Amino acid sequence: MAQVLEKIPVDPEKCITLDVNIGESSEEVLSQAASGSSYANLWIPDSSTRATLAMADAKTELTPISDSLAQTIAVVVTATDTPRFHHWTDALADGNAAKMGDPQQNSGAFAAFMSGIAEVSAGHSSPEKLVEGTGLRATTIGVDGEPPTSEDLLTQVEKGEIPAAIVTEAVFTRYRAEHGGESLKATAPGSSSAILDFPLYRTSTSTNSTIDDAAAQISNFMASDEGRQALSEAGLRPTGQEALEDGGALGSVTPLTQTNPEILKRTWLSYSMQSAPLNALVILDASGSMLTPVEGTDKTRMDLTVDSALAGSQLFPARDSIGLWKFSRNLALPDGCTADYQKLVPVRGMEEEVTDGKTQRELLQEAGTSISGSIGSTDPTALHDTLLAGFRELKEHYEPGAANVVIMLTDGENYDEGSISQEELISTIQAEQDSDEPVFILLIGISQDANMEALQTIASATGGEAYPALSPTDVQVIFSEGLTQVAAEKAKEATQ
Structure with a gap:
């Protein structure tokens, strides 16, 4: 669209020129508009659906000043003529066969998401298939680095490095015009796709009539012969036109329209939460009972908990941030004082280099393995005070755009005569919780001795989750997958 806007001629009577910026996300544009600080007077998102969500x-x-300036669709690009998928939900659920960008930033991926949601809304595919596909995309996007661009994906398909790429017809058309790529073929599952419609909005509250004149100039140009030609050269379909004038990637397709706002809202919120970076504080129980030997092994509960938790930490990508505390009661601190908990490693990026060339991931491993040697056999459990302190710590260091979670692993219950009660803990967290910047709580009960009734009461009352871990495998599975489960549950609850 920026390419098209640059071709709008200057009206000699009004002398309006356009300064086009393509660097702002929908969230940034809307945030500025809401605060009245927007420097952009007009906004063209790729989709009215994206605009509605934002x-x-x-x-x-x-x-909107114009409901649609142009149109494009999602396509699956391969090196063969054979369609790979019958439904968009199938394409979303097969991350090995069809690669794509992040739908929060990438138009082709977003159109594919909207296509899958529309299929479910119409009863052409199952909600379970949609959840499977969107969950897969959420938990894998950005794990190996920055999400790929559509152009990168098409290059990989052409070189035979990946089987297929999901992009827009516009990107595919421009790629072939600029790079050749005649061996690449584009199809749409079921010969259908959601339509990206490029609406035009006024974001400025200024009464300056020049802004409205500029908006009219844009709309009029898009509807003119010159504008339609410029759109076609950019790989975009003029509004109402069923196919690109030169034949393009595809002919006409069946438009897919989502008719269930709840499915749209739930799916998008779930993806946003599950794909968010993790900002977590892990708190390990260092009370005396954690020295209890685990039957059939030569290790204690603490040994296996640390092993499992640290093994789980290896699964977290560089985008995540994790810190580590231990808790008991009357722990000796470096300054000579005592406390119920000790801050071992502050929350930092997993691959951040901290000291002596060591990364945060390495420091977490070192700190975790040293805990067993510092436990006293009669040390009690100050669970309530520690959990509240951890909750406040993460609130203070809240990371916007991330899943902010306190993860506590314990084999017991609160045993601290001077601590706050369970009721006080719950009421305090409820009062201090910020719905706009929520901190989630994940409690993991180690062994059959853990008071799961108490942990579940605390979790459910504070908007968190509690899971029993009766074996080392349970600990690792919950630690590595529980956060995704929490995010999915929160997304489900938020849309019910």
Whole structure:
């Protein structure tokens, strides 16, 4: 669209020129508009659906000047003529066969998401298939680095490095025009796709009539012969036109429209939460009972808990941030004082180099393996005070855009005569919880001795989750997968 806007001629009577910026995300544009600080007067998102989602998140409302300036669709690009998928939900669920970018940033991936949601809304595919596909994409995007661009993906398909790529017809058309790529073929599952419609919004509250004149100039150009030609050269379909004038990647397709706002809202929120970076504080029980030998092994509960937790930490990508505390009661601190908990490693990026060339991941491993040697056999458990302190710590170091979670692993219950009660703990967290910046709580009960009734009461009352871990395998599975489960549950609850 930026390429098209650059071709709009200057009206000699009005002398309006356009300064086009393509660096702002929908969230940034809407946030600025809501605060009245927007320097952009007009906004063209790739989809009215994306705009609706962004406006709901920003709690602001903009009125479109034009419902659609142009159109494009999602396509699956391969090196063969054979269609790989019958439904978009199948393509979403097969991350090995069809690669794509992040739908929060990438138009082709977003259109594929909207296509899958529309299929489920129409009863053409199952909700389970959609959840499987979107969950897969959420938990794998950005794990190996920055999400690929559509152009990168097409290059990989052409070189035979990946089987297929999901992009827009516009990107595919431009790629072939610029790079050749005649061996590449584009199809749409079921010969259908959601339509990206490029609406035009006014974001400025200024009464300056020049802004409205510029908006009219844009709309009029898109509908003109020159504008339609410019759109075609950019690989975009003029509004209402069933196919690109030169034949393009595809002919006409069946438009897919989502008719169930709840499916859209739930799916998008679930993806956003599950794909978010992790900002977590892990708190390990260092009370005397954690020295209890585990039957059939030569290790204690603490040994196996640390082993499992640290093994789980290896699964977290560089985008995540994790810190580590231990807790008991009357722990000796470096300054000579005592406390119920000790801050071993502050929350930092997993691959951040901290000291002597060591990364945060390495420091977490070193700190975790040293805990067993510092436990006293009669040390009690100050669970309530520690959990509240951890909750407040993460609130203070809240990371916008991340899943902020306190993860506590314990084999017992609160045993601290001077601590706050369970009721006080719950009421305090409830009062201090910020719905706009929520901190989730994940409690893991180690062994059959853990008071799961108490942990589940605390978790359910504070918007968290509690899981029993009766074996080392349970600990690792919950530690590595529980956060995704929490995110999915929170997304489900938020849309019910």
